[in-house]
Amino acid sequence: MKPLEVVRFLLQDKGREPVCDTATAFAPLNIALIKYWGKRDTALNLPVTDSLSLTFPEWGTTTSLKISDTASCGVNGITLGWETPFGQRLKQFLALFELSTPLSFETSNNIPTSAGVASSSSGFAALMKTLNLLYGWELDATSLSLLARLGSGSACRSFWPGFVMWKRGERPDGLDSHGVPLASLWPNLRAGILLVDHTSKPLSSREAMRLTRETSPYDRFWPEIVAHDRDAFLDTLSNPDFQTMGTIIERQALSLHWLMGTSTPPTLYTQPGTIRAIQQIYALRASGHIVYWTQDAGPNLKLFFQALDEVPVCQAFPDLLLSDPFAVSDSISAGARSL
Numbered sequence: 001m002k003p004l005e006v007v008r009f010l011l012q013d014k015g016r017e018p019v020c021d022t023a024t025a026f027a028p029l030n031i032a033l034i035k036y037w038g039k040r041d042t043a044l045n046l047p048v049t050d051s052l053s054l055t056f057p058e059w060g061t062t063t064s065l066k067i068s069d070t071a072s073c074g075v076n077g078i079t080l081g082w083e084t085p086f087g088q089r090l091k092q093f094l095a096l097f098e099l100s101t102p103l104s105f106e107t108s109n110n111i112p113t114s115a116g117v118a119s120s121s122s123g124f125a126a127l128m129k130t131l132n133l134l135y136g137w138e139l140d141a142t143s144l145s146l147l148a149r150l151g152s153g154s155a156c157r158s159f160w161p162g163f164v165m166w167k168r169g170e171r172p173d174g175l176d177s178h179g180v181p182l183a184s185l186w187p188n189l190r191a192g193i194l195l196v197d198h199t200s201k202p203l204s205s206r207e208a209m210r211l212t213r214e215t216s217p218y219d220r221f222w223p224e225i226v227a228h229d230r231d232a233f234l235d236t237l238s239n240p241d242f243q244t245m246g247t248i249i250e251r252q253a254l255s256l257h258w259l260m261g262t263s264t265p266p267t268l269y270t271q272p273g274t275i276r277a278i279q280q281i282y283a284l285r286a287s288g289h290i291v292y293w294t295q296d297a298g299p300n301l302k303l304f305f306q307a308l309d310e311v312p313v314c315q316a317f318p319d320l321l322l323s324d325p326f327a328v329s330d331s332i333s334a335g336a337r338s339l
């Protein structure tokens, strides 16, 4: 099946006429603890392995769509042309929905775009939620997850709070490859985004994944590494132990960045500021404050610690963008539309 056919199938009884003039929705970003790296189907964004994430409810993307005479595209208040890479990707995604009217699109992230802090995950999730409101489709979270995955794989995990598993699925059409919320709660868990470098990433995750798949002699070991760490992670959710969990999270990040480094040419997202921050984390750990980190397709880090260590961690990293992942929050389901 092609993406267009998947969309037609999922929207088969839904209208393509808007039910209101404007719609706005927020979606949170999610950070992978067990990483997605490599596609078994590039057109449908179907992954080679399962992955597992934690939603950061305070951080993400707000997107508005407005019925308009001419289509336009704005990011963080700046108008972007449709010929830019962002504009092209958006246009390609919107074309899948065979909509009847031009749309004016405006999106803003409360975290920097393209700095490896997974803003594409919240971006495509917010866009799907907004389309759902504007066209009155009333899709459930699983259908939204399936559709958002067509824009960006990791977006399919942004429709639920807490820990979310993205099952790789077996079907060639990908209809069994979507986010699934895990029941585990970890109220004392705290997280944070540490921006160590504000420059845009040199290579998109899409390109870097392709390079790894096509050129790394070690890519064939990745499914085994992920399956091992996924099972170990699920064990720690049943028998909570923060140090074991943190060790798995860090090991996943180190394995991912090692694997990327074995492609030709090697992919290197790490910057001097990344290493300095990791050394600071290790120093904090040595002084008894248990903090772990992960890193995605960019130089920045995400930190994980427990509520009892929040003060020393924030003292060490005063600019940390804090998240309380299990705090009661309406942000996951936030959305508004106006006539």
Ligand code: PMV
Pocket (backbone or CB within 6 Å): 031, 032, 034, 035, 036, 037, 051, 118, 120, 121, 152, 153, 154, 155, 205, 206, 295, 296, 297
């Ligand atoms: O969905 P993408 O193309 O933004 O890729 C995400 C890749 C990682 O963030 C490195 C891992 C993941 O599972 O989110």
